[in-house]
Structures are given as structure tokens and as C-alpha cells.
Amino acid sequence: MRPDDRKYLPSHEWAKLDGDTILVGITDFAVEELSSGNEGDLVYCDLPEPGRQLEAQETFGEIESVKAVSDLNTPVAGEVVEINSDIEEHLEILSQDPWGKGWLVRIKPTNKSLDHLLDAEAYEAHLAKSH
Amino acid sequence: MVEFGGWNMPVQYGPILDEVRCVREKVGLFDLSHMGRVTISGPDAVAFVDRTVSCYCAKIAVGGIRYGLLCQEDGGPIDDVLVYRGVDDVFVVVNASNTAADLDWLRKHTGDFDVEIHDQTDELAMLALQGQNSAAVLAKLTDADLGNLGYYKHTHASVCGIPDVRISRTGYTGEDGFEIYFPCAEAERVWAELSAAGEPEGLAPIGLGARDTLRLEAGMSLYGHEIDLEHNPIEAGLNFAVSFKEEKGDWIGRDALQRVKQNPSRKLVGITTDGKRVPRQGYPLYAGDTRVGEICSGAVSPTVGTNIGTAYLPLALSEVGQTIDMDLRGKRQACTVVALPFYSRTR
Numbered sequence: 470m471r472p473d474d475r476k477y478l479p480s481h482e483w484a485k486l487d488g489d490t491i492l493v494g495i496t497d498f499a500v501e502e503l504s505s506g507n508e509g510d511l512v513y514c515d516l517p518e519p520g521r522q523l524e525a526q527e528t529f530g531e532i533e534s535v536k537a538v539s540d541l542n543t544p545v546a547g548e549v550v551e552i553n554s555d556i557e558e559h560l561e562i563l564s565q566d567p568w569g570k571g572w573l574v575r576i577k578p579t580n581k582s583l584d585h586l587l588d589a590e591a592y593e594a595h596l597a598k599s600h
Numbered sequence: 601m602v603e604f605g606g607w608n609m610p611v612q613y614g615p616i617l618d619e620v621r622c623v624r625e626k627v628g629l630f631d632l633s634h635m636g637r638v639t640i641s642g643p644d645a646v647a648f649v650d651r652t653v654s655c656y657c658a659k660i661a662v663g664g665i666r667y668g669l670l671c672q673e674d675g676g677p678i679d680d681v682l683v684y685r686g687v688d689d690v691f692v693v694v695n696a697s698n699t700a701a702d703l704d705w706l707r708k709h710t711g712d713f714d715v716e717i718h719d720q721t722d723e724l725a726m727l728a729l730q731g732q733n734s735a736a737v738l739a740k741l742t743d744a745d746l747g748n749l750g751y752y753k754h755t756h757a758s759v760c761g762i763p764d765v766r767i768s769r770t771g772y773t774g775e776d777g778f779e780i781y782f783p784c785a786e787a788e789r790v791w792a793e794l795s796a797a798g799e800p801e802g803l804a805p806i807g808l809g810a811r812d813t814l815r816l817e818a819g820m821s822l823y824g825h826e827i828d829l830e831h832n833p834i835e836a837g838l839n840f841a842v843s844f845k846e847e848k849g850d851w852i853g854r855d856a857l858q859r860v861k862q863n864p865s866r867k868l869v870g871i872t873t874d875g876k877r878v879p880r881q882g883y884p885l886y887a888g889d890t891r892v893g894e895i896c897s898g899a900v901s902p903t904v905g906t907n908i909g910t911a912y913l914p915l916a917l918s919e920v921g922q923t924i925d926m927d928l929r930g931k932r933q934a935c936t937v938v939a940l941p942f943y944s945r946t947r
Contacts, residue, residue, distance in 0.1 A: 507615035512900060512907075513876040515931075531929075533878060535616050535900045536809055 471496065471593060472568055476544065476586030478526070479595050483568070484544035484583055491545050491581070492572040495532070498596060500563050500571075503534040508564035510535045516552040516573060523547060525585075529574065532563075544586050547578035604808065605696030607634035612807040617902045619810035620817075623773055624903055626802035627731035629794055630811060636699030637724050637781065638706070641689040642715040649690045651851050652709055653683060654833065656843035660685040665752040665768055667841045669833050670694075670702055671853030675860060676829035678705055680821065680841075682770060684754050691766070693726075693779075695823045709852065725787035729794065730777035730814070732945075733801035738778055740797045742767065746778075760790045772811065774818025774943055813899040816908060819870065819941025825881060825897040826868055826910055834860040835912065836868045837940065867918040868896070870940040871909045871926075875933045879909030879926060886925045886932070892917055895926065904942045913937070 471477070475485035481499035485492045504510040513533040523529055523543045530541040552574050556562055563571045587595060602611050610631075612619060622628050640649060649657040655668030665684050669677040679698040684691035694702045699721055706717050729738055735746045744757030744767050754768035762782050771777035782790060795803060806814075812822065821827050827836050834842065834857055842857055873879060879898025884891050898909035909926075917924065922937040 505612060505615065507618075509617065510615060512878060533876075535878070536611065538878075538880065 471589045473589040476583040476588060477592035478542060478544045478586060479592075480540070480542050482542055482544055484586060486581065486583065487575070489577065489581075490550060491547070491576045491578050491583075493543055493545075493574050493576060494567060494572045495541065495563070496592075497567045499539070500567050503532060503537060503539060504564060505536075508561040511560035511563060514556050514560060514563075514573070516554075516557070517549050519549050519551060521549045523549065523576065541573065543574075543576065545576055545578045545583070546580070547576040549574050550577045551575035602808070605634055605699070607696060609634060610805075610807040611809045613805040616807070616809040616813065617900065619804060619806045620813050620902050622802065622804045623731045623775055623806060623810065623814055625731070626804075627729060627733035627737055627798055628773075628806035628810070629791070629798065629803055630728040630730065630806050631787075631791065632726040632728050632779065633724075633784065633787065634696035635721075635726050636694035636696060636702065637720045637726065638692045638694060638699075638703065639689050639718045639720055640692060640706070640715055641718065642713075644713040644715050645688070645690045646685070648710065648713040648715045649683060649692070650848050651713070652706060653681060653692075654842045654851065654853065654857070655683060656845055656848045657683055657685065657690060658848070659843075659845075662687055663753055663755065665754055665770060667838075669827070669838065669841060669853075670705060671833070671857065672829065673852055673856065675832045675834075675853045675856030677823070677827050677831075677833060678702060678829070680823055680827060680833075680838075684766075684768065698823060723784060724781045725784040725790070726779060726781050727787075727790060727794065728771055728777060728779045729798075729803075730771045730773040730806070731775045733798070733803070734775070734777040737794065737798040737801050737803060738767075738780075741793055751776075760786070760793045762786055762790070772818075772820055773814035774820070774941065774945060775814075776945070812897070813901060816897050816899050816910065817901050817903050817941065817943040819943075821868075822897060831912065832857060832860055835864050835866050864915065866893070866912045866914055868910055868940070869913050869918050870938045870942055871895075871911055871924070871935040872904070872938050872942075873907045873909070873926065873933055873935050876907070877926070877928055877933050878907045879911075879935070884927045885911055885913070885935070886927055887917055892924065901942060908942050909935070910940070
């Protein structure tokens with residue numbers, strides 16, 4: 470079971486409330502799909518400039534592996550207030566700790582509610598159904 | 601696993617970059633049973649191939665192999681193929697995704713040629729051993745004289761106790777290696793025996809992902825990327841596969857390609873990128889504000905140590921050392937034109 474302290478998009482991003490802000494990352498499943506279990510397969514991660522305003526589900530960046538490029542979509546609308554700049558040089562963090570140290574962006578949301586997103590159980594069901 | 605040309609194919613068995621290194625340093629085993637295999641027989645087999653394929657078939661010695669293209673009248677390739685000259689037939693290996701189109705085209709153009717076209721794709725399995733240890737592995741399981749089987753030559757011999765297996769010293773990786781063809785009912789056993797025999801030599805199974813990187817590093821074209829109906833073999837740098845010799849006679853696409861040869865407008869080049877982004881098919885290329893081309897293929901190249909790609913550029917921008925920009929949704933990354941191939945084992 471994936472962590473139930475956060476909510477999910479079907480496109481494999483997670484959102485977690487952290488005080489007044491929301492942390493956004495990608496799930497272990499997304500990392501596994503991109504890297505095929507080999508952390509060296511991840512080659513690039515493009516994150517937005519802090520200050521950028523995002524609409525819900527807007528693409529805010531890209532992550533690239535040896536075999537493919539995937540969009541990064543935000544689960545919530547708001548302003549990017551911080552990015553995890555460690556990730557760009559150390560993509561292996563995503564393989565090692567996608568739920569914690571592997572967060573990508575911190576967003577000051579226009580609305581703190583995560584009710585429109587999948588809970589862990591629904592995300593698991595989504596994975597089971599589509600893969 | 602992915603769907604590929606109607607076949608269920610492994611993209612990778614392990615990490616793609618490790619698979620590439622294994623073939624460059626040791627030996628890899630590939631299941632290529634998706635490739636189309638067609639035997640053309642009958643009194644006019646060679647003449648028919650000379651009419652429909654760009655290489656000069658009558659000039660190939662029995663036991664020899666040439667690379668050629670099946671072209672439309674306008675010179676646009678329907679496919680690229682390997683032509684194996686036999687004693688009384690010609691064996692043609694084609695791309696999986698084009699097999700049906702190739703067969704249609706060939707059958708449509710038999711005209712007065714006395715030939716039979718036999719699709720053997722579903723009868724035969726095709727495996728490849730690629731890498732410097734290939735001969736050591738295959739020698740354990742065959743009575744063929746591999747030492748005397750030259751590059752782009754084929755023979756028939758026993759492999760794993762199966763008589764009359766076609767063995768060719770060919771491949772799509774830039775390494776020494778072999779491709780073998782035998783009844784598909786034996787495929788699993790031969791795969792297992794080659795895998796076991798290759799263990800001391802460091803053999804690993806290799807998927808489509810690494811195969812694509814290996815062929816790109818070696819500067820080999822892939823249909824649907826460097827060549828297709830809109831991208832002819834002359835501008836792709838495949839002149840060696842196109843014969844304009846009088847003795848070959850007229851063939852489909854000859855006149856159009858002769859005109860391209862006299863007046864090419866673009867050239868297939870290699871590019872390397874300075875940053876981390878990997879070139880991917882379709883990414884636009886710019887010189888200043890002018891769009892000048894797009895990426896055909898790209899990969900992370902563990903052999904070269906950078907990201908590599910191919911692209912068509914106008915002749916004026918195709919010199920080695922030319923810099924151009926690759927556009928990634930509005931972000932530019934600098935690229936440099938380099939010589940093809942990126943990698944050559946004899947260099």
C-alpha cells in the first residue's frame with residue numbers, strides 16, 4: 470500500500486499537505502516505469518522557476534529517462550514557492566525515496582483541499598486496473 | 601514488453617545501458633524472430649531482385665550478402681533489406697513492420713519474371729549473437745567453419761543438432777556477430793543452449809531498447825527514422841546500397857535517385873548534445889530563428905559518453921563542427937554536427 474498521508478493523480482503524481490503549502494512528487498510506480506528499476510536510467514528533470522503560477526493538472530516540468538520523457542503535472546493550482554534543486558544533479562534520490570527526499574516542488578495552493586484527488590486505495594485500484 | 605510490428609517484444613531484459621555495454625565488451629543474444637524472411641526462387645529470382653531492390657544482386661557471389669532498399673518509382677524507400685544470394689534462390693530479410701507492404705509490393709511487380717515469393721517469417725526463428733565473443737559462443741554449438749565465414753557472408757551448417765541452419769556474419773550493432781535462421785519450433789531450445797553456452801563469455805539477452813542504441817552508435821539507419829517514403833537513401837548516405845551500373849538494368853526508383861544524387865538538398869548527419877537532454881524523434885532543430893530540420897533518432901550513448909542523435913540538415917549546415925539548437929518546447933539546447941558513425945570497432 471502506498472502512503473495514505475497524501476493524495477494522487479492518475480498520472481502518478483502525489484500531493485501532500487505540509488503546513489500552508491503542498492509538496493508534489495511522483496510515485497514509486499512512475500519512477501519504476503521510467504527507470505525500469507535502474508536508477509542510472511533517469512537522465513534529466515526539468516522543474517519550473519519559483520514564482521510560476523500553475524493551474525490544476527497543468528504540466529510544470531518534464532522527467533526524462535534513457536527510454537522516454539514524461540510530463541510532470543500538478544495536482545493542485547497555486548504558486549510554485551520552492552523547487553527541490555537537489556534532484557537535478559541527483560536523480561537517484563527519486564529511486565531511493567520518492568515519498569520524502571524526492572519531492573519536486575512546493576506549491577502555495579489557491580485552495581488547500583485535496584478532495585478532488587485519488588486516495589491511496591483509489592490510486593492502487595487505478596494501478597491494478599490499468600497495468 | 602511492448603507491441604512491435606504485431607509482435608510482443610521485450611524492450612529490455614535488464615538496464616538498457618548495461619545491455620549496450622555487454623554487446624560492446626562481450627556478447628549479447630537477440631531474438632529477432634519478428635523480422636520478415638522471404639525466399640525468392642525460380643529462374644528469374646536474381647533478375648527480379650535486381651528490378652525491385654537497389655543493390656546489384658547479380659554481382660553478389662553465391663554466399664554473399666548485400667544491404668539494399670526496396671524503393672517506389674519516386675525513390676522513396678518502402679523498406680531496407682538484406683539480400684542473401686543463394687545457389688538458386690535469393691533470401692531477403694525485411695523489417696517486421698514492413699513485411700506485409702514488402703510482400704504486396706514484390707508480388708505486384710512480378711510481371712513476366714518467373715519467380716516464386718515465399719514468406720517464411722512464420723516458419724523460421726531468427727536469433728542474433730553480437731559482440732566480440734560471438735564466434736567463441738557459437739563455435740560450441742555448430743560444425744560450421746566460422747573462422748572462414750567472412751563479414752556479410754552466409755553458409756548453412758548444423759546448430760544445436762539442427763541440420764542446414766542458415767548462419768550469416770551480419771548484425772545491426774557495429775560488432776562482429778552472427779544471425780541464424782532455423783525452424784521456429786526449436787527456438788526456445790536454441791535460445792536456452794546459446795544462453796548456457798555463452799555464460800563463460802558473459803553473454804546476456806538484449807532487448808529492442810539497447811538494439812536501437814547499438815545501431816545508432818554504429819550509424820546504421822532504421823526504417824521509420826532515418827529512412828521512409830519521404831527520406832531517400834542518397835540523402836541518408838546509403839550510396840553504397842544503390843547501384844546505378846548499366847549492367848544492373850533499369851530498376852524501380854533508379855531514375856529518381858539518380859536525380860537526387862546529382863542535386864541533393866539535405867544530408868543525414870550525426871549530432872551530439874552538450875546538455876543532458878536526449879534527442880528524440882521529431883524534436884525541431886533551429887539555426888537562429890529558422891527551423892532547419894528535426895531529429896530522426898536519439899539515444900543516451902554509453903559508448904560515446906554523451907547523448908547522440910541523427911537529423912537531416914540543409915547541405916550548408918551539414919559540415920562537421922556546425923552548431924545548431926535543438927528545441928524542447930521552447931527551451932533550446934546546443935548541438936554539434938559530428939561525423940557518422942559515432943562508433944566504429946575498427947576505427
